[in-house]
Amino acid sequence: MAKKQFRTESKRILDLMVNSIYTNKEIFLRELISNASDAIDKLYFRSLTDQSVGMSRSDFAIDLAIDKDARTLTVSDNGIGMTAEELEKNLGTIAHSGSLDFTKNNELSDEIDIIGQFGVGFYSAFMVADRISVTSRAFGADSANRWESEGGDGYTVSPAEKETAGTEIVLHLKENTEHDKFDEFLDPWRVSSIVKRYSDYIRYPIRMEMEHQQRKETEEKDENGNPKVEYETTKSVDTLNSMVPIWKRNKKDVTDEEYKSFYKEKFYDYAEPLRVIHQKAEGTTEYQALLYIPSHAEFNYYSKDFERGLQLYSSGVMIMERCADLLPEYFGFVKGLVDSEDLSLNISREMLQHDRQLTLIRTALEKRIKHELSDMLEKSREDYEKFWNTFGLTIKFGIYQSYGANRGQLEDLLLFRRASDGKLVTLKEYADAMPEGQKYCYYAAGESFEKLSKLPQTELLRDKGYDLLCLTDTVDEFLFQILHSYSEKDFRSVSSGDLGLESDEEKAEQEKLEGEYKELFDCMKEALGDRVTEVRLSSSLKTHPVCLTAKGAVSLEMEKVLNTMPGSEQKVKAQRVLELNGGHPVFEALKALWPEQKEKVATYAELLYDQALLIEGLSVEDPIRFSNAICELMK
Numbered sequence: 001m002a003k004k005q006f007r008t009e010s011k012r013i014l015d016l017m018v019n020s021i022y023t024n025k026e027i028f029l030r031e032l033i034s035n036a037s038d039a040i041d042k043l044y045f046r047s048l049t050d051q052s053v054g055m056s057r058s059d060f061a062i063d064l065a066i067d068k069d070a071r072t073l074t075v076s077d078n079g080i081g082m083t084a085e086e087l088e089k090n091l092g093t094i095a096h097s098g099s100l101d102f103t104k105n106n107e108l109s110d111e112i113d114i115i116g117q118f119g120v121g122f123y124s125a126f127m128v129a130d131r132i133s134v135t136s137r138a139f140g141a142d143s144a145n146r147w148e149s150e151g152g153d154g155y156t157v158s159p160a161e162k163e164t165a166g167t168e169i170v171l172h173l174k175e176n177t178e179h180d181k182f183d184e185f186l187d188p189w190r191v192s193s194i195v196k197r198y199s200d201y202i203r204y205p206i207r208m209e210m211e212h213q214q215r216k217e218t219e220e221k222d223e224n225g226n227p228k229v230e231y232e233t234t235k236s237v238d239t240l241n242s243m244v245p246i247w248k249r250n251k252k253d254v255t256d257e258e259y260k261s262f263y264k265e266k267f268y269d270y271a272e273p274l275r276v277i278h279q280k281a282e283g284t285t286e287y288q289a290l291l292y293i294p295s296h297a298e299f300n301y302y303s304k305d306f307e308r309g310l311q312l313y314s315s316g317v318m319i320m321e322r323c324a325d326l327l328p329e330y331f332g333f334v335k336g337l338v339d340s341e342d343l344s345l346n347i348s349r350e351m352l353q354h355d356r357q358l359t360l361i362r363t364a365l366e367k368r369i370k371h372e373l374s375d376m377l378e379k380s381r382e383d384y385e386k387f388w389n390t391f392g393l394t395i396k397f398g399i400y401q402s403y404g405a406n407r408g409q410l411e412d413l414l415l416f417r418r419a420s421d422g423k424l425v426t427l428k429e430y431a432d433a434m435p436e437g438q439k440y441c442y443y444a445a446g447e448s449f450e451k452l453s454k455l456p457q458t459e460l461l462r463d464k465g466y467d468l469l470c471l472t473d474t475v476d477e478f479l480f481q482i483l484h485s486y487s488e489k490d491f492r493s494v495s496s497g498d499l500g501l502e503s504d505e506e507k508a509e510q511e512k513l514e515g516e517y518k519e520l521f522d523c524m525k526e527a528l529g530d531r532v533t534e535v536r537l538s539s540s541l542k543t544h545p546v547c548l549t550a551k552g553a554v555s556l557e558m559e560k561v562l563n564t565m566p567g568s569e570q571k572v573k574a575q576r577v578l579e580l581n582g583g584h585p586v587f588e589a590l591k592a593l594w595p596e597q598k599e600k601v602a603t604y605a606e607l608l609y610d611q612a613l614l615i616e617g618l619s620v621e622d623p624i625r626f627s628n629a630i631c632e633l634m635k
């Protein structure tokens with residue numbers, strides 16, 4: 001019989017399959033099972049209107065069989081089958097345009113990755129088999145045909161025997177090599193696990209004969225007098241797939257327990273999720289989504305290694321393990337899956353990114369997750385705070401990295417600790433509680449809530465009954481700069497110098513005093529050199545003598561953060577201002593020394609500056625000089 005050559009584009013794919021160095025060879029089974037399921041679908045739908053089919057839904061199945069001696073794995077279905085022409089047309093060329101596109105547009109190295117991700121149908125079987133024979137009988141035909149090929153050098157189609165409609169595909173597995181153990185596909189447990197992994201939700205039973213070890217009762221006793229245990233091997237034809245996926249069932253039919261155990265099993269989490277989202281969308285985009293908000297972060301969640309994404313299914317068949325395009329980065333903690341009939345099995349990653357359906361799904365999911373989080377915030381505060389403590393940083397980065405573009409989506413989800421009672425509050429809660437007359441939303445940024453709530457410059461605020469938000473994550477202050485204001489009130493750092501607390505008269509009084517002691521301040525500034533840009537009177541201190549504030553865009557906290565970032569060679573410096581409390585005895589002491597004892601004023605300036613550094617949580621630049629100055633005072 002004459003061998004026919006594959007069409008050129010098919011040959012190219014075939015070469016790739018035969019010589020595939022791709023490690024994920026197991027996907028061939030997913031492809032064959034999906035084809036079998038499609039073929040059954042066709043006959044099943046026909047049976048609904050055509051009495052002559054004579055089959056009901058429960059008659060359809062996909063059978064797998066292993067023959068270790070012959071080194072074959074067989075996949076059979078009782079679907080629509082193929083005529084000789086169809087065998088030729090379908091298996092002699094690559095039917096799918098997606099596959100075609102990628103051979104045209106990509107170089108070899110890219111192709112391999114695409115195969116791994118998406119498979120290219122029937123031909124993927126050549127990754128594991130060096131000979132494939134497909135015996136098929138089309139429904140309604142009175143004879144069968146066999147298509148056979150050893151890969152690259154073409155194929156034959158010849159008449160064959162087959163009693164009933166359907167297709168039987170026999171894969172003659174390749175011999176093991178140093179790197180590839182094709183024997184694994186002769187192991188029923190391995191094959192069954194591949195089926196579970198990719199094809200668990202195929203709607204028809206996928207059956208295979210499995211061996212089971214069974215404990216057998218015996219009369220005999222072992223040397224210790226205990227009943228002797230024996231095992232016998234039994235064989236049974238088992239259905240390997242669970243068929244109806246939990247996400248395809250009606251919400252009301254799935255128990256909370258089922259949702260949770262599915263999550264634990266599927267996403268390898270020992271802890272229960274905080275929330276479950278089960279969505280079935282109908283209309284222009286049809287899909288089902290089952291999403292989970294975990295109760296804790298994966299060990300590598302905040303590292304570069306973390307791969308976000310949802311599992312992507314097309315009609316119950318998994319086509320991608322982690323599809324990052326389904327989630328915005330700031331909801332990267334969400335686990336789950338999306339199933340849509342509208343997506344093709346053989347879609348490439350590049351195509352996915354531009355897929356309109358996928359974009360619509362993504363937008364809808366984003367909305368739904370946001371809604372779920374808002375709901376949690378409103379109705380289960382404790383859960384939300386747990387969520388916030390684990391994943392809040394992601395939300396903050398979501399706003400920060402988009403330069404505020406995602407603000408509308410995420411702003412209401414933000415929580416910060418407020419100084420008055422240490423509670424986590426939303427920006428709205430903070431703003432709603434502001435007394436009349438409060439002009440700004442105040443905040444302090446630093447390493448811990450405890451330190452921030454004791455900052456000297458917060459005293460006057462509290463006297464007025466003004467609360468402040470304590471920002472302790474490194475991104476916080478940068479985030480506030482981007483947010484700029486809330487509810488038309490600007491954010492104002494307590495370390496920015498001007499808290500806007502004074503009346504016009506108080507301001508004028510302050511300016512007058514500043515003028516009077518200008519020379520004293522200049523002398524102190526001179527003593528401190530370029531460590532400070534200014535020494536002046538404070539408008540925010542009450543009982544403390546001194547504090548450090550910053551002028552301009554870079555705050556002291558930002559300086560700290562920026563300079564500890566890896567790779568930050570060029571040191572960033574805030575424009576530091578040493579502020580003195582004009583009503584404090586220390587200021588009286590300075591006034592008493594001025595102008596006769598300039599040297600002592602200079603020493604005091606050093607001391608006060610160092611104190612201010614310590615209060616701000618910064619280290620003293622010269623601890624020995626600091627210690628000596630104190631000793632000098634004590635003498």
Ligand SMILES: Nc1ncnc2c1ncn2[C@@H]1O[C@H](COP(=O)(O)OP(=O)(O)OP(=O)(O)O)[C@@H](O)[C@H]1O
Nearest residue numbers: 035036039081090095096120121122123167345346
């Ligand atoms: N078991 C089968 N029964 C009937 N027809 C089949 C079977 N397997 C394959 N075919 C036919 O062969 C064609 C080519 O299959 P192939 O797997 O290469 O691509 P595809 O199924 O069209 O696309 P995909 O890449 O999504 O699998 C199918 O479209 C189908 O018409």
